[in-house]
Amino acid sequence: MKKNLKIPPIVQAGAWLLSLIVFIVGFWHTHLGLKEMRPFNSEWGGLAIAGIVLLLLLITYWFAVNGKKMALVFYIMCGLVFFVCNLNYFYPSYMARTLIKEEASALKDTIDHYHGKATRFSNEKLSIYQKVTAAADQVIFQIKSNHGFGEKARSALQDFNSLSGEKIPPPNDVVLNDQQIADWENQMSEAVARWLMANAGEGVLKALEYSRGLAIFDSLQQYTNPVLKEIAIDDTQIPIDSIRANPNVLIIKSTVERINSGVISINEGKGYKALESLPKELYPNASRLGEIQNTFQTIGRRLSQISTWAIILLCLFIDLIVPLAIYLLLRKRGDEPVDKSLTGKLKPTTF
Numbered sequence: 001m002k003k004n005l006k007i008p009p010i011v012q013a014g015a016w017l018l019s020l021i022v023f024i025v026g027f028w029h030t031h032l033g034l035k036e037m038r039p040f041n042s043e044w045g046g047l048a049i050a051g052i053v054l055l056l057l058l059i060t061y062w063f064a065v066n067g068k069k070m071a072l073v074f075y076i077m078c079g080l081v082f083f084v085c086n087l088n089y090f091y092p093s094y095m096a097r098t099l100i101k102e103e104a105s106a107l108k109d110t111i112d113h114y115h116g117k118a119t120r121f122s123n124e125k126l127s128i129y130q131k132v133t134a135a136a137d138q139v140i141f142q143i144k145s146n147h148g149f150g151e152k153a154r155s156a157l158q159d160f161n162s163l164s165g166e167k168i169p170p171p172n173d174v175v176l177n178d179q180q181i182a183d184w185e186n187q188m189s190e191a192v193a194r195w196l197m198a199n200a201g202e203g204v205l206k207a208l209e210y211s212r213g214l215a216i217f218d219s220l221q222q223y224t225n226p227v228l229k230e231i232a233i234d235d236t237q238i239p240i241d242s243i244r245a246n247p248n249v250l251i252i253k254s255t256v257e258r259i260n261s262g263v264i265s266i267n268e269g270k271g272y273k274a275l276e277s278l279p280k281e282l283y284p285n286a287s288r289l290g291e292i293q294n295t296f297q298t299i300g301r302r303l304s305q306i307s308t309w310a311i312i313l314l315c316l317f318i319d320l321i322v323p324l325a326i327y328l329l330l331r332k333r334g335d336e337p338v339d340k341s342l343t344g345k346l347k348p349t350t351f
Helices: 009-033 045-065 069-119 124-146 151-164 178-202 204-232 240-245 247-270 292-301 306-330
Strands: none
Touching: 009 045, 009 069, 009 306, 045 069, 045 306, 069 204, 069 240, 069 247, 069 292, 069 306, 124 151, 124 178, 124 204, 151 178, 178 204, 204 247, 240 247
């Protein structure tokens, strides 16, 4: 005859206490994991949902321990809800600094790569436009430098007329007053605009769009890359509750927007998909930390990392492994007698 081992009351009480502790831990972190979703349009709406799941979990767990196998299915479902929400809190909370540093480093490399690729493109119309505008600028520079129209200004005007097809004559006066200089600035701007309109159908507008994109990448490489480099080595802790307002996160978000803006201009200027836009589901990753979809996308990309598995196992341990282990120890088996210490005095069912 198989002898059943009677569990001492103190062990039984400790097992139930341990279950209650992990359930409370799971409940609270489920609330924290739901804050970004703002259930019921409030960050505290997660408490209501976590409370509902906790009550159902406690009820089904008690029935499962006392022999109701169907209750175990509902308990596991509640445990999975806790696991998902807990993972959505623990992972971004403990990995926020690492993820932000990695994204900053990746964006820096992207800017270097895109800038190098964009500068290798050639554009004949852009080259002509730059020469036309440079000649116009040289005319005005010489006029302002000498406060008049000397030989250098006349030579620059001649170069401008040759490049643009204009026939602007030099003034009769060698010395010009401020109003005359201002008039010449307007005249040269109008001449450049006329040349642009006359050549727009030949690709100049595309050249200007390409130039705009190249200017964006020039600025990113010169001014933004040093900032991204600093972010990539910054070890400051970042609270998940203030992630969206964090200065480093705002810089990353702005950088992604400018990179994609530069890509669009480059591609429109070239007339084909010369550069790839940064995928929206990946960038900016930092500003979406705490969102369930982003959390699991990030975990999927980092499954080879030990840190990822450490957090997954921690959440599994708290939300499923500990309660299931206690269930296996405390559950009532079919051949076990009823433990009257749990039910109290039996009352008659008939009178």
